[in-house]
Amino acid sequence: MSSGSLPLAGVLVLVWALVYLVTQIIADPALGVGTTLMIGVGLTVLFTLGYPSALRGPRHIRPPTRQPAKDTATSQPAKTIAAAGQSMPLRSGLTAEAAQRTVKLLHPLLEGDSVAITDRDRVLAFIGPGADHHTVGEPPRTLASAKVLDGGKTLVVRTRAKLGCPHSDCPLQTAVGAPLAIGKRVVGALLVYRVDERPPPRSLVEGVARILSLHLELAELDRERTLAVDAKLDALRAQINPHFLFNTLNTIASRARTDPEEARQLLLRLSDFFRYAIRQEGHFAEFGQEYFFVRTYLALEQARYGDQLRVRYDVDPQVLTAQVPVLTIQPLVENAVKHGLANKIAGGTVTLKARVDPLTRTTSIRVTDDGVGMSADVLERISAGEGMANGGVGLRNISQRLETLFGERYRLDVRSNETDGTVVDLRIPLG
């Protein structure tokens, strides 16, 4: 139960009591049941609605949503803008598929007979007369496109000769080409051809190319952001390994003499573990897979610690198919074992609890240990994101990754008392 709901429940009880008092006892004659209920329900709704905003304070203005294309293109014909703004195929990058959709979308709007999009090396999409020899996938044939790509400026071609199509039967006469650029880097060109002698309107083509460039720039930004997340993920993966590997190999080595069969089993598990840690692609995996990972890890640790490390799983099957960021749960469990229990002589229990809250569509994961816990100042340092000398970095890494993936839509709480153990609570949106 979150902190705000209990007071609200109290307030609502009070409201109803008050309504009852006023309408049934003070009022004479007492009001009818229907009226009383209406009043009560109205007040309840009012309080329930008003309560969270009272807690939150005045609502601040949200930053504008991302669709800058609309702002920069106000001088263009309305329908073009609408079309380009609403559907943004190039938003996902300059691929042949996106280019083809864009060309299809823009063809009727650009007042040309043929429309093409190229990247630096090949034609990505071509629609209209001439498509037979301006084949998609081949290098751009016309001199005009080469010029646009090299010069990075809009080019108007008024004669067939300057167009420079090597194919003798090419019906295309005039063209306007505009560069598609990310920042100053020209990555492609938008070309509009006509079969008569009047070239297509330059400003229109230029404007559309500018919008498309903006989309590409956004795509690039997305890509960079993804790369940053990838890099963090890789860093975390690299962190998991060293001492865990050493410790486990030591265990297995000592076991090899006494119980070769179990040593073999452990080695197999270890190889499963690393195969998963290395092969995992993307940022998300189903909880079931992460669970397998945690399970393998804990089985290995249990081989080291024996009965001193007890494990409890309290996982609702609903969670098993929820998407969670990869390699977030195992490090939490590892922290619990290494920092919570390893230094406790009597050993202890690690509990992994996971639930789906269907109301808020949240996956909540809680890792609890009854180990040594940590002092208030250590906890504070961890919460401040400084990390600890001996491995708290994992937690910081996780929270950075979560922030990149979810923005403000996640919570990672650490609660701990010296001698009482540590509770790590993670709540992330479901899907």
Add this chain to the structure above:
Amino acid sequence: MLVIVAGIAAVLRPRAASTLDFYLAGQRVGVATNACAICGDYFSAASFLGVAAAVYVSGLDGVWYATGFAAGFVPVLLFVAAPLRRFGEFSIPDFLGRRLESEKVRLAAVTVIQLIILSYLVPQAVGSGITWELLVGHGIAGLSPYATGVLFSTAAITALVALGGMRGTTWTQAVQFLLLLSAFIWLTIAVIGAGFNYPDAVAELTREPLGNPEHAGGQWRTATEPNRIEPGTPAYFGEPGARYGRLGQFALIITLIMGTAGLPHIMNRYFTSPTGTAARMTTVWVLGLAGLFYTLAVLLGTAARTIIADAADELPWLDALTVHGVLRVPEHAPLVLGRIYGGELGLGFIATGALVAVMSTIAGLLLASAASWGHDVYERHLNPRATQRQAVWAGRIAVAVVALLSAVIAVSLRPDSLGALLPSMVATMVTWAFALAGSALTPVFLLAIWWPRTTATGAIAGMSTGAAAAMAMFAAGTFADDSGLREMLLTPTVVAAPLAVVVTIVVSRHTSTPVNLESLWLRLHGTAADRHITRLARLTVAGVTPRRARATRHDGTRGRMGKGERHE
């Protein structure tokens, strides 16, 4: 009572990791548990009280209801279960939105789903009102017992859901179903132990025309049910015609068959299965369990008819509830049987079952509805940057509003006032929800899964056509005079669903499919993810099982992990 259920669930909740492993491996334990959970969600007041009541009132035509409720899972199994799970989205709007890559489809689905949930919630609230009426018998603060029951149960459950209880975890739902099933099994054993002979009872009841109490001119009297298949003759218990005419029989079954696949709170559970194959096997189990459950429900409905009539002379407390040995409110049938055989304790047991059925279904529906408002509308459209706290509040407010709406509608539909019009109205009202689901959602759903050419525009057109047709026919049916036509209009899926299919196909043909159709299709029908998870689970199970405890005794390095072991 809910505490009891929660307690049982908490005790039975498996803590050992192996259960989860088996679950993930798609083995029987996990599949059966999930099947029980689905049943726990599915069997609402309509199944627990309504089916027995429908059989009680109209005999064979009431049995037909139960058949439809169970039959609905066959198309789910054939068409929906495995692909839905493989696609891996959490709810129907999510699924349609992602599959057709369109936010508009998601919003259209949300609208339809909210309507379905509302029309499903109202009969549940009515059911709890009826139970309260019988169990407690008096109202609070000047309200009628019925209204008190409705408001009290709705308020209680809303508070529970909003404040964090009743989250419908798999174990709780499974335990709830087992409670319902055990209530029926106990009653069946008690009834048969008391000498009840099923075939003879049916024969006995069929000997005389079926008569039911009617409230006319301030007095209760027994009126013979007219036969709707052969007008002019009376209806008999063991023969069709007590409720549905020729066309109505077909219309009802089609409505129920098509409806289940579109019920949001049931479909949400399908995402719990670890693999598509497991989802399929889960449905097989559900069908088995549902078959057992409804067989018993039908038997009990029949038993109630004979036993209550026999007992009415001997038991004075039955006087207030019956007219010439027939119950006024048929939903009381299983409850009265419970009291006859188990005294107050038996009544309490059955009533617990009924309230559990009502509450878990209400909670499931409220959650599905609120999650849909909170997630699909609020988080995606109104406030995409909502924090966790804001999302929680959005969900709570949605729960409160939806619950309030359903309670108000339930109170305004007093069962006595409608009783003569629609006997055993709990079951009848649930068919409205099925009709809406089957007309608007299921056709689009099936096409989106199995026809790659389905487009977003097509789906929206199909859904709105289906919903509009269903509602229009329903409205027309309420005012229609001709009874045959009316039945037909009240169960509109037979017409509305094909209409929705045709509209979807025609519109889809003229619009373009999602860009990433191939990867979507692969995700929907590919089994690689299934194989992956099964393999992982097998590895885990295989890795754990041969481990022996004694092996750890020779452990040289176990114990305190000293600083020396850290190689950094």
Add this chain to the structure above:
Amino acid sequence: MDASCRTLRRVAIGYFTVFLVVVLAVPGLTLALDWWSRGRLIGGMSPNFVMAAVGLYVFFFVIAIAAATLANAVEGRMLGGPGPGHDPDNGQRDQS
């Protein structure tokens, strides 16, 4: 992949047709055959009642087992079953 999907669709539609025919036969026979609702089969129950109260549930269960087994077999045969020999080629789904 595509072939298996089409096969599964055919299987599903086939079974659905059987299912629908059997279910609709129950009220259908009511209209066509007097014996169906008036006859006595087990003790006092008419064939119609037996079918609706017990028979159809058994039928549903049987058809469910048959369809699920067949669908699983088709998938196993055409897409590869879960075994160590089949590495997941596109197993990890990536979505955000």
